[in-house]
Amino acid sequence: MVIRNRLLFDEVKHLPLIETETELIKRASEGNPEAFEVLVQRYQKYVYNLALSVIGNRDEAFDAAQETFIRAWRSLKDFRGDARFSTWIYRIAYRVSLTVVARKRPLPIDDLPEPICEDASANPEEAAENDYRQALLRRAIMNLAPAYRTALILYHLEDLSYEEIASITGVPIGTVRTHLHRGRNYLKREIVRLSGGDENEM
Amino acid sequence: MKCEQARGMMHAILDGSHSDAEINAYRHHLCECEQCRCEDQRWRSLITEIEALPLWKEPASLLPAVMNSLSTETQEEESKIGPVLLFGFFAFLVYHLLSSLKTLSANAGGDIELFHNPVFMYLAWIIVGLAFSAGLIYFLMRKKAHVKFL
Numbered sequence: 001m002v003i004r005n006r007l008l009f010d011e012v013k014h015l016p017l018i019e020t021e022t023e024l025i026k027r028a029s030e031g032n033p034e035a036f037e038v039l040v041q042r043y044q045k046y047v048y049n050l051a052l053s054v055i056g057n058r059d060e061a062f063d064a065a066q067e068t069f070i071r072a073w074r075s076l077k078d079f080r081g082d083a084r085f086s087t088w089i090y091r092i093a094y095r096v097s098l099t100v101v102a103r104k105r106p107l108p109i110d111d112l113p114e115p116i117c118e119d120a121s122a123n124p125e126e127a128a129e130n131d132y133r134q135a136l137l138r139r140a141i142m143n144l145a146p147a148y149r150t151a152l153i154l155y156h157l158e159d160l161s162y163e164e165i166a167s168i169t170g171v172p173i174g175t176v177r178t179h180l181h182r183g184r185n186y187l188k189r190e191i192v193r194l195s196g197g198d199e200n201e202m
Numbered sequence: 203m204k205c206e207q208a209r210g211m212m213h214a215i216l217d218g219s220h221s222d223a224e225i226n227a228y229r230h231h232l233c234e235c236e237q238c239r240c241e242d243q244r245w246r247s248l249i250t251e252i253e254a255l256p257l258w259k260e261p262a263s264l265l266p267a268v269m270n271s272l273s274t275e276t277q278e279e280e281s282k283i284g285p286v287l288l289f290g291f292f293a294f295l296v297y298h299l300l301s302s303l304k305t306l307s308a309n310a311g312g313d314i315e316l317f318h319n320p321v322f323m324y325l326a327w328i329i330v331g332l333a334f335s336a337g338l339i340y341f342l343m344r345k346k347a348h349v350k351f352l
């Protein structure tokens with residue numbers, strides 16, 4: 001099994017770099033795992049983040065992301081290209097994540113700050129302050145209710161529009177807007193609460 | 203415009219979902235009201251901060267896990283071919299056995315009544331035909347779809 005996957009990885013390197021997404025989807029829907037693997041590579045980060053935003057737990061987000069791609073593989077033949085592929089796979093990820101949330105007792109929200117070391121040249125104090133702010137912000141986001149968290153992450157981090165979020169989550173655009181605006185208000189309060197500061201000093 | 207109105211519009215303005223006229227009225231209010239200007243600035247900073255957050259990194263094991271699952275799934279599907287083909291082969295064998303018995307019986311001068319029963323022969327043909335074609339079709343379809351996986 002490991003050897004087979006190694007082979008697949010190696011074969012991916014030889015795929016034409018300019019292969020369009022449509023071609024990849026077509027080949028994957030014909031049962032070509034190499035083409036599907038490229039799609040997984042492209043979308044795994046976004047699918048994982050969507051699952052994490054709905055579920056709030058890394059392990060379960062991992063399982064949900066895996067399940068999303070397996071379902072996508074099985075139903076790729078049904079993908080007609082009416083919506084963008086990203087929207088289609090996000091919808092699957094959202095449904096799978098909701099199922100995970102519904103069927104299990106709530107697991108603790110991950111206390112997630114990831115070390116962020118993007119700017120090695122920055123002043124260490126500044127970098128530490130930056131890391132602290134990012135960790136605080138991430139924690140505050142994860143403390144939000146799932147609907148607000150999802151709207152916030154999809155809109156601000158995954159850069160989707162109101163319309164796309166509505167299409168993925170199956171709620172009206174007005175609701176997405178409300179979730180987003182309320183989410184930001186709650187987020188602001190949560191940051192103040194976590195940092196023990198004054199709202200007007202933010 | 204009053205502060206209350208300006209605050210009510212703030213999020214939508216930040217998302218760029220207001221008309222030019224409303225944006226102008228909002229800006230005009232900000233020029234005159236320091237409190238709303240500060241509030242607007244705080245929201246803009248917060249949004250800039252949120253948008254500067256990198257996405258969470260997906261675990262490195264996600265891709266191999268997905269590809270392993272697909273591979274296992276395909277193997278499980280492939281393993282279903284065996285029994286189907288075996289059943290087809292068995293049906294074929296039964297048919298030949300019956301044919302041979304019929305021939306032997308005829309050669310020996312005797313006869314088996316069962317072979318004259320049209321219902322039995324009809325059912326036997328249907329079972330043999332169905333089992334064999336099901337196995338063949340299934341095998342050909344899987345071979346076409348997943349030949350690269352094996």
Ligand SMILES: [Zn+2]
Nearest residue numbers: 205208235238
């Ligand atoms: Zn004002």
